[in-house]
Amino acid sequence: MRITNKHGVPETIVRAVQDDEYDKGDSVLSVTQLISPPRIVILQSVNQHNLEVDVVNRVPALLGTAVHKILEKGSKDLPHYHLEERLFDVVRGWKISGAVDVQIDNGDGTWDINDYKITSVYSVQSDKPEWEQQLNCYAYLAYKNHGRRLRSLKIVAILRDWVRKQAELKPDYPQSQIAVVDIPLWTFEEQEAFVEGRVLLHQAAQKAVDSGEPLVYCTDEERWVRGETWALMKEGRKSAVKLYDNQEDATRAAKELGESIGLNPGHYVEHRHGSPIRCAGNYCLVAGYCRQWQRSLVQGSGDGSG
Numbered sequence: 001m002r003i004t005n006k007h008g009v010p011e012t013i014v015r016a017v018q019d020d021e022y023d024k025g026d027s028v029l030s031v032t033q034l035i036s037p038p039r040i041v042i043l044q045s046v047n048q049h050n051l052e053v054d055v056v057n058r059v060p061a062l063l064g065t066a067v068h069k070i071l072e073k074g075s076k077d078l079p080h081y082h083l084e085e086r087l088f089d090v091v092r093g094w095k096i097s098g099a100v101d102v103q104i105d106n107g108d109g110t111w112d113i114n115d116y117k118i119t120s121v122y123s124v125q126s127d128k129p130e131w132e133q134q135l136n137c138y139a140y141l142a143y144k145n146h147g148r149r150l151r152s153l154k155i156v157a158i159l160r161d162w163v164r165k166q167a168e169l170k171p172d173y174p175q176s177q178i179a180v181v182d183i184p185l186w187t188f189e190e191q192e193a194f195v196e197g198r199v200l201l202h203q204a205a206q207k208a209v210d211s212g213e214p215l216v217y218c219t220d221e222e223r224w225v226r227g228e229t230w231a232l233m234k235e236g237r238k239s240a241v242k243l244y245d246n247q248e249d250a251t252r253a254a255k256e257l258g259e260s261i262g263l264n265p266g267h268y269v270e271h272r273h274g275s276p277i278r279c280a281g282n283y284c285l286v287a288g289y290c291r292q293w294q295r296s297l298v299q300g301s302g303d304g305s306g
């Protein structure tokens with residue numbers, strides 16, 4: 001992947017970004033890839049030599065590396081802290097791997113896993129299913145590699161946009177710039193079923209591509225579609241009477257209005273697609289190579305449904 005420097009940032013930063021220490025060993029999929037949409041993973045692999053990213057878009061990854069250096073320093077002389085161990089397993093014939101930030105030996109036969117992230121306040125206040133998936137994949141690997149039984153999974157979140165004033169005003173705002181988020185720990189059977197299911201999904205996508213079939217589309221959830229609405233419309237009127245965030249409520253309202261004015265209801269429901277934040281917002285590296293997204297742009301829908 002080529003790193004560009006369109007904003008003329010200092011050479012030190014460019015070189016730090018270029019010196020990426022990320023290495024997934026000889027595995028086919030890292031945990032990050034495993035939980036990512038198969039379409040993104042395959043398009044990245046096929047286009048890896050053509051992809052380019054500007055150095056400023058690598059700042060979050062760069063900060064992540066910086067945090068890991070701090071972590072190394074802070075864990076020195078703590079022998080029960082095991083840092084950044086890459087763990088492997090072979091699932092359905094594919095080798096997978098994950099590098100776990102911190103595994104803590106509790107001394108009673110149980111272990112904790114901590115993952116460090118630089119993230120936003122919004123992230124720790126929202127549902128993050130990918131955090132739950134990622135850490136449970138690590139727990140799965142820790143058990144498969146060492147028989148480690150997990151007691152807890154935690155995200156240690158360093159909040160880059162934390163504002164002290166907000167913390168003073170709102171009790172439900174994170175009260176410190178470092179928030180520790182408990183992540184639900186699945187049973188080993190649930191972890192195993194999840195990992196195997198994801199490997200099968202990626203294998204099916206790869207098989208389709210190898211045999212010349214179209215690559216599976218990303219789902220709305222994978223494209224981070226936001227703002228999908230169902231508009232209650234009235235014949236002869238351009239704007240919506242009311243917007244609903246689900247089809248059932250909109251349909252019920254149209255029906256009730258229709259019934260209330262007798263034989264000439266004149267009301268109908270119009271589905272309005274949301275916007276795929278991941279495709280449109282510079283979050284997907286392969287957007288320029290993705291027919292699903294490019295086609296929707298050409299069709300003018302901009303929602304990736306084309």
Ligand code: SF4
Nearest residue numbers: 218279284287290293
């Ligand atoms: S651009 Fe959108 S649809 Fe295409 S691979 Fe990326 S997330 Fe998926």
